Amino acid sequence: MKPKFLPIAVGATMAVGYAGSALAATEIQWWHAMGGKLGEKVVEIAEGFNASQSDYKVTPVYKGNYTETMTAAIAAFRAKQQPHIVQVFEVGTASMMAAKGAIYPVYQMMADAGEAFDPKDYLASVTGYYTDTDGNMLSMPFNSSTPVLYYNKTAFEKAGIAGPPTTWPEVEAAAKKAQAAGYPCGFTTGWQSWVQIENFSAWHNLSIGTKANGFAGSDTEFVFNSPDHVKHIGQLAEWQKSKVFDYGGRRSESAPKFYGQECVMYMNSSAAYAGVKANAKEFEFGVSALPHWADVGSAPQNTIIGGATLWVLQGHDAEDYKAAAKFFSYLSSAEVQADWHQFTGYLPITTAAYELTASQGFYEKNPGTDVAIQQMTGKAPTENSKGLRFGNFVQIRDIINEELEAIWGGSKSAQEGLDDAVSRGNALLRKFEAATGG
Amino acid sequence: MVENRPWLTVFSHVVLCLGVLVTALPIWIAFVASTHPADSMLSGRTPLLPGGNMLENYATVLGSGVKAAGSIPVGTMLWNSFVMALMIAVGKIAISIIAAYAIVYFRFPLRKTCFWVIFITLMLPVEVRILPTFGVVASLDMLNSYWGLSVPLIASATATFLFRQFFLTVPEELAEAARIDGAGPLKFFRDILLPLSRTNIAALFVILFIFGWNQYLWPLLVTTDEGFYTIVMGIQRMLQAEDAEPAWHEIMATSMLAMLPPVLVVVFMQRLFVKGLIEQEK
């Protein structure tokens, strides 16, 4: 009596013990958060896999943005209706890792399914973020990116700026020259916590939190209110007044400021490359490494990733997990990865995909697309630049966003804002420790 | 009017026209945006006059669907919204009118309790109890179905409350006369109460249809099958695609389509709607 579509009815009942028949292909659900052109590509990948064999079928389901997808998967898990594979963004990593009875670690699933799998094939700087202390990969990297600097080449020429700035004082000088040439603003940034706090710290080899940024234990505490952090954020706040820096939103809402030639520089994910290329119509643009302070820490170190990985959830049949394992193998193959990397601007997750892309001459034809990879792999990661692993970090990022907004708006000094962010963040870390520990 | 103040009348018209303009402004801008190509919006500022891409944009969203929202054709989402809104409106009116009838015209044990169980729920929004409700719906195996979309939203007491208010104003002589004539309670309900409630039902239908049509968070959670996505939810999804620019032209075209049905319902049922609304609230 329920008006349901058949395939999904099957998908849903599978969760409560669908035996599977010898004739029908085993179907698994993959919940993802990729909209737009990326979403099309996701569908293409799933279709490619389905066409490559006949035993298994992957159904991609778009579940909204990252937070909506993760919450939906968790709500579904509590109701025993979870998908097989779910895409979770990097800040959700600690929450997923702590959910030991809910997740099926990827290395284990691959072994149980008898699927060939060598973690060494993957880029260490990408997988490090998602590996436990014993070196086991818990989730499958899918879309990873790192922040870079986009700049308006045309405007730089007009204003007589020699080339992309590599240090923050050069950024300021370039911004002032551009402003003198009639451009209202110097630079803007997307994802401020990720770019200006998390990656700023890694790039300068500064700690964000104790215990190796949380990798060594959940009793970690934030330290991103150090004098170096305060100096950087305080400088940005100062620049906000003269529009050397102009804040334009928590996510990527500031992009039109760059497209519309309001700001001549833009710091955001390397995955924004496709968007910038499509929208920078009236000017030439270039890509360069993030700027650094010459006198802070040991910059430039390396930057850390953002993006998302695929987690496998418990509670399905062994046959389903065979399908998931086969799919992961397909997904990691050099051809699929190289295509995904070139199309989206996300990093290639395997060395083979990187080499394949290089041999195809992609980096020469698209200058700037390899900046992100060099930036990430230029130096061996330290304790401070391997990544971060903090519980409740989704909420903590919101707190950092709020405090930064208060700083940009002038209602708090950089010191006050960062102190408050650290103490509010620590409270959530303790809550996470209490909820998941013991 | 015994007096004549032409200036005041002119002033009134000016004020009203301004009111109409401010009311219409967001829609005009949305309409304009829906007729331009994508890059008109991202390169700095939105245009004020319609562009030439109207047919193309609407054809895209209606036909192949908006990619940023998982490429579900807008037609499917409109249909789902329509079914959900209709089920909510009809379901809520049906269960409410009989419940209100029982509470007003009968004495039975636990009557007061029933009354309070219903009325305690009067205004609590879905957002507040959404995760536990999801659990209930999932355990009843109602995810990805029109039942799951609509039944949990029928559980609020607004309509019952309004019918109760209305029944209390119905003259007692009517029921008395019916009883003397030997008409049973069901006959009284069908032949007298229902016809009297016609405008109320119409007004409530409009209100509830709009309420149902405009749901966002609930459909977001209970549907994992793209075949059940609703239109309001689709718009939000287009807006928040990860690592992609919002496709404003398509978002606005979809918004226009999403607004059309409920606005038409309000405009065309205006007379009944206003009458019913005002009568029951006063």
Added chain:
Amino acid sequence: MEKRVVFSKLGLPILLVAPQIVITLVFFIWPASQALYQSLLLEDAFGLKSQFVWLDNFIALFSDPHYLNSFARTVVFSAATAGLSLGVALFLAAMADRVLKGATAYRTLIVWPYAVAPAVAGVLWFFMFNPSIGILAYLLKGLGYDWNHYLDGTDAMMLVILAASWKQVSYNFLFFLAGLQAIPRSLVEAAAIDGARPFKRFWTIVFPLLSPTAFFLLVVNIVYAFFDTFGIVHATTSGGPAQSTTILVYKVFNDGFIGLDLGGSAAQSVVLMAVVITLTVFQFRYIERKVAY
């Protein structure tokens, strides 16, 4: 307030209330009681581990200055939205009541935003005031006002108030206009003959007669601003910047749905439920009295 004449059957009424009671119990009371129970737990997101922590979540809530601020913001937001939408609606209705000719046409043209989903209304206003691409933000910049609701909490608050009021004016307008049209002309004309000027007439004669409507609308508007504006805030500001537009219902959503802090969010739900029940009882008593009168 009870009916005197009632039917005296037993099975039938129970059958009649049963559907509503069952749906309410299953989809309302049961989830609400679960929220109540959850508010006493400290739990991880997946529900794998949980401990009973008594009232810790509530204590944490009321010792969190941000939560208390959120209360204050909700009050400011509700008062401003109710005030603005009631004021504008009353003004427009008074004008429409005067013009006689075309009043229905004006009504049609003003009433339709009632049908627009809060989430869609939010998208529209967000689009117009978007600091990077919005046409109104651009105009304001031309006038020398640097609109940036990403940065300036006041701008953000104004944006959500404007969007919320825009949607609500239509509803208020309907009621005010109907209320005005129900006032006997002779009363107003008598005052006109006595030489009372239009403005004075309005305040001394018309408005007092309208006050029951106004009071009813006030309650409805406050409830609207408290709860139905979630979609608007979600689409325009997401509660920012620096929590300056985080109203209570948005915070419940944000902490529970995005932050996955189920205990804390449930505790907030419980507080909200208490607020709702108070408001409901208040409105219920008021309407009850009015009907009795």
